[in-house]
Structure formats: C-alpha cells, structure tokens
Amino acid sequence: MSGFDLLLKIAGGVALLLWATRMVRTGVLRAYGSQLRRFLGSATKNTLSSFGMGIGMAGILQSSTATALLAVAFAGKGLIAIGPALAVMLGADVGSTLVVQILSLDISWLSPVLILLGFVCFTTRPTMTLRHLGRVFIGLGLMLLSLKLVVAASEPMRDSVVLQNILSALSEAPLFAVILAALITWITHSSVAMVLLIMSLSVAGVVSADLALVLVLGTNVGAGIVPMALTMSETPTARRIPMGNMLFRFAGVLILLPMMEIVTPYVAELSGADVGRQVANFHTIFNIGLAIVFLPFVGVMSRLMERALPEGMGTEDDLKxxxxxxxxxxxxxxxxxxxxxxxxxLADIVEEMLRKSISVFETNDPTLLQEVSKADDQVDELHEAIKLYLTQVSVSELDEDTSARCVELISFTTNLEHIGDIIDKNLLEIANTKIKKRIEFSEQGWTELVELHRMALDQMQLAMTVFVSGDVDIARQLIAGKEKFRNMEQRGGDKHLDRLREGRIESIESSALHIDMIRDLKRINSHLTSVAYPILDASGELRESRLRVRPHSEGRPAKANT
Structure with a gap:
C-alpha cells in the first residue's frame, strides 16, 4: 500500500469520527436542547451543583465546547455568575472524558446495532424527538466504526522508518508535541475526537505510550482554545468564562509536563498493559485533578477575569x-x-431585515442570507432586554396611562420579535431552499410576491407611525391595509392556481415556495396590524364581533322536518 493510500484511509476515518461526533451533539441538542438549557439555568446556584451540571451536560452532548457555549450564552444575559460558570466548565472537562472512557471499551460490535437502530428511528419518524435520537444512535455507531477504521489503517505505519523518526523527535521535544496536539485539536474543534484518535494510534502501535500521554496534555490545551476562539465577538462578561477555563487548563499542563517521566509509570501501573486504556485513564485523571485543585479558586479566577476583561473594554456591542x-x-x-x-x-432593525429579505430571493446571495439571519440575534437580545426593563419599571406604582403604555410597548416588542423569527426561520429557509435547489419563480409569480412584500413594508411604516402617534385615522388606515393585503393575497393565489392548471413549469417547481412565502408575508402583516386594535378599541372604533348578525335568529324555533 502506498503512503498516499495509507494517509487517505486514515484521513477518511478521522473525518468520519469528526462527523459522527457532530451528529451526536446535533441530535441531542435538537431533541432535548430546551430542557438542557433550562436545567443549566436552574442548577447553577452554587459551585458544587454547577460542577455536577457541567459533568452531566458534557457527558450528554459529548462536547465540553458545546457546554461552554451554553454557559457563555447564559453569562452574556446575566443569568449565571462567572464563578458558577467556571465550575460548569471544570465539570464539562470531566464529563467529556466519560465519553472517551466508554468508547475506549471493546464495544465495536455495537456499531451495526446502533446504526440499524438509528436508521429505524430516523426513517419511521413516529415523533420528532425519536427522529433526533435516531441521529444520535447513527452518530454513536459511526464513531465506533471510525475508530475501527483508524486502527486498521494505522497498523502498517508501525513499520515506517520516516514516521518513527518523526515520532522519536516529538518524544524528545514534549513541549512541541503539546503545541502540535493543541493546534490539531483547535482545527478539528473536538477534544473527544482528538483523544480517541490518539488512543487509536497508540493501540495500533504507531504512537508510544509516553508520547500519547503528552499529546493528551496538548489536546486539553487545544480544548481550552476552541471556546475562546468561538466567543471572541461576545461581550467581555461572556469571554471571561472560556478564558478562565483556558488558564486552568494551561496551569495544569505547565505543572504536569515536567513531571511526565514520573507520572507515566503510575498511569501504566493503574491501567495495565492496554495503551488505549492508559490514554483514556490519563485524560480522565488529568481533568479530575484540575477540578480538585482549581474548583476552590473559581471565585479568585472570576475576580481576576473581571480585571482582565472589564465591561468597558472593546468596541460597542450592537446587540446591547x-x-x-x-x-x-x-x-x-x-x-x-x-x-x-x-x-x-428594534423596529428599524426588523424593517431592515424585511427589506433585505426580498433581495436574498432576488440575488440568491447566501452571504446576504447569513447577514439577515444574524440580525435576528440582535432582535432577540433587544426584545429580552426591553421586556426585563419594562418589568422593572412596572414594579413602581404606575398611573393608568403609563401602565397601559407599558403593556403596549411589550405587546409591540413581542410582535416585532415574532416578525424577526418569521423572517429568519421561515422566509430565509424558503430562500435557502430556492438557492440550494436552484428554483426560479415564474415572472408573473415573482411580480405578485414583490408587490405583497412592498405592501408589507408599507404596513411596517404605518405600524411604526401608529405606535408612536396613537393616531386613530392612521390606525384605521393600517387595518384597511390589512384588508387590501388579504385581497391581494387571494388574487395572487387564484392567479397561481391558474398558472398551475396551465402546466407552467416554473410555477409547478416553485409552487410550494410561492405558497409558503405568501403565508409568511400574511403572518407578518397580521403582527403589524395588531398595534392598531388597542387604539381603535379605546376610541370605540371596533365592533364587538366581525360576524354578521342574522335577523330574527334569537329565539326562533327550529323548523320541523317535512
């Protein structure tokens, strides 16, 4: 077998391992993401409970990085203090080692069972949760399969003189080995996958036990770098968590690296001759040691991070x-x-999202799509901040007008947030499908959609005017616009059906997207017009019911059958 074929097989096995790890994490988050976030928010009242929550979260997600990002999100919103968040991270470091421990066992026979079970769950789709669990099972099965592939592909490397020389040089330069492992871990974004790779290479006899343990130290450094890199754009408060955790890991490696010649024999004595078991055990022992040593100092690290990353540091965060x-x-x-x-x-941001959304359909530009989608994060952040602010205001004793205005503000803010979600999760999803499948609307259909979109923008302007002025006449104009929009929608739907009956190819291919886009623009219009109803109701401009009253309907006896 040529060297190129050998490296290609190993690279394929590593790629499968990384993809499988991602599948498991994605499946768990989609199935139980909201519950995990709720548990994280409720179990971080003290250091020990936070540490335990970190172990559980990372064990379930198979990723300390995913746990770090959740903790960062909570800290950024002020829902968790820095000290407990650092304890969560120390627990997550331990929790991710449990995954390695399980996968280090000889359970490769489970791979086809898990893949088959996952396939059945994913394809039968009895519930969405079970479908996502199917993704998890497939991912676990592929992880076991990838480890077997890496071991099998690595065995011929034991006889490579060139590789032995390289590894020998690494063994003699442990600091360089740590840096190399940290760099690879940062590139792959998965410490679990990296440790499993080191374990596989050591089982195949490619990497010696001494070098494998040093590479594990480097992997732990790299695992600290990953969340730091992913949160560089976050607020200083949020960035304190990954930086503090990185300093814990770095300090642990600095302490242990000069002592590896003493530590390695003890690890071998504890784990036996199985080199893979030595790697897994050392990874776990190192992270448990970090927790024992540094858990009492999370408060000290929190204060240190507050000085290192003060709130005023950096550029202004537009999300705030x-x-x-x-x-x-x-x-x-x-x-x-x-x-x-x-x-x-907030309304200006949502209006800009709505304005740009039609350009995404027109230009098929995925970069613009991402830009509009990212703006929804800002909408969500401002929506949450406004609600909390008005809740604090409402604690004071308010007069009737001020109290009513608070309710109007919260209601309008909530409607704007819903519109942002519709644009991000619905309209942009339609645009993404259009881009990926290269679907084009018919010329007439596109013209109708543009007109509806323009009408929605006009309604947005009216809604903002009504919100500021409270003018009854403009509120009536906004409601009249809703009726006009409904008529445009019905005419457009009828014309679309006519084109389908005529068998126009563009209309047939784009039919689902066309109908979904009309539906979402209609929903946006409904949220916009809701601002007018309280004003019209207060001025007596609304009827109690839109139902037409039937004359003589009350008390009339039913006709007997004849």
Missing part, C-alpha cells in the same frame, strides 16, 4: 440596548420614553 437607562427606572414616565426609543430602534 442603547437607550434603556437603568438610573431612571424609578421615574416611570422617563423610563417609558427610554423604552419607546429602544423599541423604535
């Missing part, structure tokens, strides 16, 4: 509110005015 002044909360009238400015800022 600009006008919600905490100092005027006890003055409700002024606070409501501040909230109104922030809501208008």
């Amino acid at each position: 509110p600009k006008y919600l002044d905490e100092s005027v909360i006890n003055t409700p009238t002024v606070a409501v005015a501040c909230a109104t400015r922030e809501v208008l800022r």
Whole structure:
C-alpha cells in the first residue's frame, strides 16, 4: 500500500469520527436542547451543583465546547455568575472524558446495532424527538466504526522508518508535541475526537505510550482554545468564562509536563498493559485533578477575569440596548420614553431585515442570507432586554396611562420579535431552499410576491407611525391595509392556481415556495396590524364581533322536518 493510500484511509476515518461526533451533539441538542438549557439555568446556584451540571451536560452532548457555549450564552444575559460558570466548565472537562472512557471499551460490535437502530428511528419518524435520537444512535455507531477504521489503517505505519523518526523527535521535544496536539485539536474543534484518535494510534502501535500521554496534555490545551476562539465577538462578561477555563487548563499542563517521566509509570501501573486504556485513564485523571485543585479558586479566577476583561473594554456591542437607562427606572414616565426609543430602534432593525429579505430571493446571495439571519440575534437580545426593563419599571406604582403604555410597548416588542423569527426561520429557509435547489419563480409569480412584500413594508411604516402617534385615522388606515393585503393575497393565489392548471413549469417547481412565502408575508402583516386594535378599541372604533348578525335568529324555533 502506498503512503498516499495509507494517509487517505486514515484521513477518511478521522473525518468520519469528526462527523459522527457532530451528529451526536446535533441530535441531542435538537431533541432535548430546551430542557438542557433550562436545567443549566436552574442548577447553577452554587459551585458544587454547577460542577455536577457541567459533568452531566458534557457527558450528554459529548462536547465540553458545546457546554461552554451554553454557559457563555447564559453569562452574556446575566443569568449565571462567572464563578458558577467556571465550575460548569471544570465539570464539562470531566464529563467529556466519560465519553472517551466508554468508547475506549471493546464495544465495536455495537456499531451495526446502533446504526440499524438509528436508521429505524430516523426513517419511521413516529415523533420528532425519536427522529433526533435516531441521529444520535447513527452518530454513536459511526464513531465506533471510525475508530475501527483508524486502527486498521494505522497498523502498517508501525513499520515506517520516516514516521518513527518523526515520532522519536516529538518524544524528545514534549513541549512541541503539546503545541502540535493543541493546534490539531483547535482545527478539528473536538477534544473527544482528538483523544480517541490518539488512543487509536497508540493501540495500533504507531504512537508510544509516553508520547500519547503528552499529546493528551496538548489536546486539553487545544480544548481550552476552541471556546475562546468561538466567543471572541461576545461581550467581555461572556469571554471571561472560556478564558478562565483556558488558564486552568494551561496551569495544569505547565505543572504536569515536567513531571511526565514520573507520572507515566503510575498511569501504566493503574491501567495495565492496554495503551488505549492508559490514554483514556490519563485524560480522565488529568481533568479530575484540575477540578480538585482549581474548583476552590473559581471565585479568585472570576475576580481576576473581571480585571482582565472589564465591561468597558472593546468596541460597542450592537446587540446591547442603547437607550434603556437603568438610573431612571424609578421615574416611570422617563423610563417609558427610554423604552419607546429602544423599541423604535428594534423596529428599524426588523424593517431592515424585511427589506433585505426580498433581495436574498432576488440575488440568491447566501452571504446576504447569513447577514439577515444574524440580525435576528440582535432582535432577540433587544426584545429580552426591553421586556426585563419594562418589568422593572412596572414594579413602581404606575398611573393608568403609563401602565397601559407599558403593556403596549411589550405587546409591540413581542410582535416585532415574532416578525424577526418569521423572517429568519421561515422566509430565509424558503430562500435557502430556492438557492440550494436552484428554483426560479415564474415572472408573473415573482411580480405578485414583490408587490405583497412592498405592501408589507408599507404596513411596517404605518405600524411604526401608529405606535408612536396613537393616531386613530392612521390606525384605521393600517387595518384597511390589512384588508387590501388579504385581497391581494387571494388574487395572487387564484392567479397561481391558474398558472398551475396551465402546466407552467416554473410555477409547478416553485409552487410550494410561492405558497409558503405568501403565508409568511400574511403572518407578518397580521403582527403589524395588531398595534392598531388597542387604539381603535379605546376610541370605540371596533365592533364587538366581525360576524354578521342574522335577523330574527334569537329565539326562533327550529323548523320541523317535512
């Protein structure tokens, strides 16, 4: 077998391992993501419970990085303090080693069973949760299969003189070995996959036990770098967690690296002759040791990180509110005015999302699609901040008008957030399908969609005017626009059906996308017009019911059958 074929097989096995790890993580998050986030928020009241939660989260997700990102998200919103979040990270480091421990056992026979079980769960689709669990089972089966492939492909490398010389040089330069392993872990974004790869190469006799343990230290450094790199754009508060965890890992490696000649024999004595077991055990022992040594110092590290990354550091974060002044909360009238400015800022962002969304369909530009989708993160952040701010304002004793205005602000903000979600999760998904499948709308169909979109933008402008002014006439105009939109939608639907009956290819291919796009624009219009109803209701402009009253309907006896 040539060297190229050998490297190709190993690279294929590693790629399968990385993909399988991602499948498991994605399946778990889609099946139980909301529950995991809720548990993380409720079990971080003290250091020990946070540590335990970190172990459980990383064990389930098979990734300390995924756990880190969840902790960072909570810290960024002020839902978890830095100290408990660092404890979560120490627990996650231990939890990710449990996955390695399980996969280090000789359970390769489970691979076809798990893949078959996952296939059945994924294809039969009795429930969405079971479908996602099917993805998890397939991922686990592929992980076991990939490890077997890597071991089998690596065995011929034992006889390579060139490789032996390279590995010998690495053994004599442990610091360089640590840096190399850290770099590879950062590139692959998976410490679990990296440790399993080291274990497979050591089982195949390619890597010696001494070098394998040093590479595990490097993997732990790389595992600390990954969440740091992924959170560089976050707020200073959020970035304190991965940086503190990185310092814990780095300190542990610095302490242990000079002592590896002493440590290695003890690991071999504890684990026996099985080199793979030595790698798995050392990885677990190292992270448990980190937790024991540094768990009492999470408070000290938290204060150190506050000094290293103060809140004012860096550029202004656009995700944060600009006008919600905490100092005027006890003055409700002024606070409501501040909230109104922030809501208008939120409305401008949503309007820009809506405006750009049609350009995504027109240009088929995936970069623009990502840009519009990213804006929804800002919408969600501002929506949450405005709600919390107005909740604090409502604690004070409010007069009737101010209380009603708070309700209107929360209602309009919620509708804007829903519109952002519709654009991000529905309209952009339709656009993504159009781009991927290279579908084109018919000329007439596209013209109708553009007109509906333009009408939705006009309604957006009216809704913002009604929100600010409370003008009854403009509110009536907004409701009339809803009726006009409905008529346009019905005419467009009828024309689309006519084109389908005529057998037009473009209309047939784009029919599902066309109908879904109309539906989503209609939903956006409904959310926009809701701002007018409280104003019209207060002025007596609304009927109690839209149902037509039937004359003589009350008390009329039913006709007897004849």
